[in-house]
Amino acid sequence: xxxxxxxxxxxxxxxxxxxxxxxxxxxxxxxxxxxxxxxxxxxxxxxxxxxxxxxxxxxxxxxxxxxxxxxxxxxxxxxxxxxxxxxxxxxxxxxxxxxxxxxxxxxxxxxxxxxxxxxxxxxxxxxxxxxxxxxxxxxxxxxxxxxxxxxxxxxxxxxxxxxxxxxxxxxxxxxxxxxxxxxxxxxxxxxxxxxxxxxxxxxxxxxxxxxxxxxxxxxxxxxxxxxxxxxxxxxxxxxxxxxxxxxxxxxxxxxxxxx
Ligand code: NAD
Numbered sequence: 001x002x003x004x005x006x007x008x009x010x011x012x013x014x015x016x017x018x019x020x021x022x023x024x025x026x027x028x029x030x031x032x033x034x035x036x037x038x039x040x041x042x043x044x045x046x047x048x049x050x051x052x053x054x055x056x057x058x059x060x061x062x063x064x065x066x067x068x069x070x071x072x073x074x075x076x077x078x079x080x081x082x083x084x085x086x087x088x089x090x091x092x093x094x095x096x097x098x099x100x101x102x103x104x105x106x107x108x109x110x111x112x113x114x115x116x117x118x119x120x121x122x123x124x125x126x127x128x129x130x131x132x133x134x135x136x137x138x139x140x141x142x143x144x145x146x147x148x149x150x151x152x153x154x155x156x157x158x159x160x161x162x163x164x165x166x167x168x169x170x171x172x173x174x175x176x177x178x179x180x181x182x183x184x185x186x187x188x189x190x191x192x193x194x195x196x197x198x199x200x201x202x203x204x205x206x207x208x209x210x211x212x213x214x215x216x217x218x219x220x221x222x223x224x225x226x227x228x229x230x231x232x233x234x235x236x237x238x239x240x241x242x243x244x245x246x247x248x249x250x251x252x253x254x255x256x257x258x259x
Pocket of ligand 1: 022098
């Protein structure tokens with residue numbers, strides 16, 4: 001008989017942004033089930049508190065902090081709040097993101113409102129700077145950290161189902177991942193990105209049916225992805241099995257694009 005194994009993230013303190021959403025809540029729950037204490041950050045306080053209550057009632061160590069990830073001071077306050085409740089954060093999942101649509105369609109660049117462009121860059125890209133800037137000093141001091149950011153296949157190839165701000169920020173996250181992996185690697189910190197294809201979450205639920213079917217038609221595995229499948233890849237990248245993997249972008253896309 002083999003001894004029961006300790007879940008790989010036991011003892012870890014993980015912060016997940018956009019934790020109340022489709023992919024973020026799956027990631028947060030997967031970490032909790034894998035033994036981690038989980039800090040949940042989201043703009044949506046009702047959904048965030050409800051998730052924290054559900055996971056807490058199931059016996060997991062979780063703490064919710066409301067923040068707009070685009071706001072540096074709010075991110076710093078959320079990190080301080082979570083660290084006071086759960087301990088030093090060693091694992092950061094930059095998942096929060098938005099993809100504004102108008103009647104289900106992305107705005108073409110010649111009609112894009114400057115405020116919408118700036119908001120998407122702030123939420124999808126500057127948020128990652130915010131959390132890495134706030135949490136990396138502690139990780140460097142402790143010589144250990146795990147960072148995963150949520151890019152997209154739309155950051156690797158042109159897709160007409162998203163707007164320029166979204167594709168641009170998701171591509172920028174890939175460049176940022178590689179740069180940070182280079183800077184932080186000597187300090188024991190790995191930095192990777194995930195590039196999901198089309199995942200069945202509230203973000204895509206608002207899309208016209210034909211948009212999802214068009215993606216399924218060109219996806220070799222012929223379906224949308226599930227939030228839990230993105231969570232599985234995320235947990236792998238921060239687990240000891242991935243200790244020698246950094247600066248990488250892992251597609252979770254059913255073979256769509258394969259760029
Ligand atoms: P979602 O819309 O279901 O959830 C996003 C969550 O982020 C929500 O809980 C929302 O409240 C939160 N959020 C949004 N703006 C915020 C802000 N300013 N501050 C704090 N929280 C904020 O989205 P999802 O489908 O779960 O996507 C999660 C991530 O995965 C995003 O970065 C998205 O771009 C990326 N992604 C999604 C897909 C997909 O098909 N769903 C594909 C590729 C990449």
